[in-house]
Amino acid sequence: xxxxxxxxxxxxxxTHYTSRYLEAYVVRSAAQLGFSVTDLYAEEACSDRFFQxxxxxxxxxxxxxxxxxRLYAQNGTVLFSSCSGDESLSGxxxxxLACRSASKLGxxxxxxxxxCYFGWLQDFVVIIxxxxxxxxxxxxxGSFLRPVVNGINAMLSSYIYGRKLSEVAEITYNxxxxxxxxxxxxxxxxxxxxxxQMLTYLYWDRDNFIPIFREEVYIPTPVYIPPSLxxxxxIGVVATPLVIKAIS
Amino acid sequence: MSVVxxxxxxxxxxxxxxxxxxxESMPPAERALKILWNQMLMSPxxxxxxxxxxxxxxxxxxxxxxxxxxxxxGVYYIIKG
Numbered sequence: 001x002x003x004x005x006x007x008x009x010x011x012x013x014x015t016h017y018t019s020r021y022l023e024a025y026v027v028r029s030a031a032q033l034g035f036s037v038t039d040l041y042a043e044e045a046c047s048d049r050f051f052q053x054x055x056x057x058x059x060x061x062x063x064x065x066x067x068x069x070r071l072y073a074q075n076g077t078v079l080f081s082s083c084s085g086d087e088s089l090s091g092x093x094x095x096x097l098a099c100r101s102a103s104k105l106g107x108x109x110x111x112x113x114x115x116c117y118f119g120w121l122q123d124f125v126v127i128i129x130x131x132x133x134x135x136x137x138x139x140x141x142g143s144f145l146r147p148v149v150n151g152i153n154a155m156l157s158s159y160i161y162g163r164k165l166s167e168v169a170e171i172t173y174n175x176x177x178x179x180x181x182x183x184x185x186x187x188x189x190x191x192x193x194x195x196x197q198m199l200t201y202l203y204w205d206r207d208n209f210i211p212i213f214r215e216e217v218y219i220p221t222p223v224y225i226p227p228s229l230x231x232x233x234x235i236g237v238v239a240t241p242l243v244i245k246a247i248s
Numbered sequence: 249m250s251v252v253x254x255x256x257x258x259x260x261x262x263x264x265x266x267x268x269x270x271x272e273s274m275p276p277a278e279r280a281l282k283i284l285w286n287q288m289l290m291s292p293x294x295x296x297x298x299x300x301x302x303x304x305x306x307x308x309x310x311x312x313x314x315x316x317x318x319x320x321x322g323v324y325y326i327i328k329g
Contacts, residue, residue, distance in 0.1 A: 014284045065287055076287075099286045123286045123308065131280040140281065193270040194278055197292075200316040201283070207315065 002160060004035040004059040009045040009074040017128065017135040017145065018063035018097055024136055025149035026061060026156075033160050035059070045074045047085075054088045059095075059159060061152055066098030066119075069105050082108035089114040093159065093168065095152050099123040106212045116169055116213035118155070118176075124208075125201040143187065143198060144205055147179030151209075169211040180206035249318075253326045256310070260302055263313045267296045285309075 006027050008019035019041060030037045038053050040046075045064070050073065054060070065072040070081040080086055082105045090113030096102070102119030109117050126145065132138040135145075154175035158168045180202055187198045254262075271292045274281070283290050285305060290298070298306035314325040 012287075013289050014287070017284070125312070126284040128282055128284055129278075129280050130282055193266075193273045194281065196266070196316075197270055197283075199320075200312050203316050203319055204312040 001034060001036045002058045003038065003056050004030050004061065004156065005038045005040065005050075005053055005057045006030070006061045006063075007040050007045050007050060007073075007079075008042075008063045009065075009072070010042045011075050013128070014126070015064060017126065017138075017141055020135040021145045021149055022061065022063045022097075022152075025146075026152050029153050030156050033156055035156065035160070043074055047073050047077065047079050050079060051085075051088060054092075057092055059093045059156065060089065062094070062096040062098055064096075064098050066096060066101035066105070068100045068103045069108070071096065071098055071101055071105065081105070086114070087112040089117070091115060093155065093165075094118065095155055095172070096120075097124065097148050097152075102208075102210050102212060106210075110212050110214060116165060116211060118151070118169075118172060118209070118211050120205070120208045121210060122204070122208040125204055127198060127201060140198065143183040143202065147176050147183060147206075150179040151176035165213055169213050173209070173211050176209050177206060249322050249324050251324045251326060253328050255328050256302060256307070259310045259314060259325070259327050260299060260306075262317075263310045264296060264299045266313060267292060267299060271296065 006022055008022045009015045010019040023039075023041070027037055027039050038057070040049050040053065062071055064079070065076070069083070071079045073079040080088065086105060086109040089109045092114060093116045094109065094114060096106070096117065096119040099120060100122060102117065103121045106114075106117035106119045126141050128135075128141045129138050135141055151172050155168060155172040158171045163171065184199060184202050184206070187195045187202065274292070281292065283292070283295060285308075288305065295309055299309050300306070311327070314327070317323070318325050
């Protein structure tokens with residue numbers, strides 16, 4: 001069974017939003033797809049726990065703050081940087097919902113063996129409505145964060161169905177890009193200056209998202225049957241000899 | 249797509265005017281809107297302050313707004329300086 005780690009600190013507004021979306025739309029769907037999920041949330045989202053768990057992971061999803069050369073853990077402590085710690089991503093596919101980390105850290109990690117790194121070149125910007133107590137109900141924030149979780153789910157499902165790395169990268173990138181375009185198409189129909197501001201940052205977030213990977217690297221196809229297909233295959237294994245016997 | 253060169257001052261005027269329009273036309277139901285920019289949580293008024301100052305965040309706000317305007321009108325803006 002492939003392993004996925006979801007790293008989601010929760011200590012201020014942005015990490016509260018991202019952790020909530022990852023919990024609702026990624027942690028559960030990854031488990032449903034058949035991943036063994038390690039969910040490092042809030043106080044568990046610290047460097048000690050991360051480095052305890054990282055070796056056995058195939059995919060890693062971060063929802064945290066970042067800069068060009070580092071990612072942050074709970075309470076703003078440094079998780080790792082391009083100088084130290086990013087070698088732990090070697091052999092893994094990573095999706096970093098974090099500011100700027102694709103501009104340097106992503107390249108450094110891929111140079112050190114990370115299979116693929118999805119991230120943002122610039123700050124990831126979100127417009128939120130503070131009057132909503134549950135981030136999932138905030139329609140403004142949802143326009144920015146749903147394209148991201150769509151992309152993460154596309155990455156998870158294309159991996160588990162054994163796609164080549166270049167296909168995983170293409171499917172994930174296209175899903176994020178198309179999902180942002182759907183949001184852009186919606187906000188274009190809304191006539192208000194707030195809609196105009198929404199468009200500004202939807203373009204910004206869409207255009208700063210990139211996959212970084214080395215062309216020659218291929219993902220080994222996971223030997224895994226999703227739970228939804230197991231029953232069908234089990235029936236097939238039992239029924240096929242009976243059909244052959246009946247025909248003969 | 250045509251290419252248009254403008255200065256930071258011209259870009260600042262263009263973007264701050266749009267931000268003022270947003271702030272003035274904002275209905276009461278949207279008064280709780282904030283923008284999350286990296287580790288900063290800004291109101292539209294605070295965004296305007298950054299743009300007026302032309303600090304790092306202000307310049308990024310300008311760059312984002314010009315990208316949007318450019319996409320919609322088919323112009324690629326290059327900011328000089």
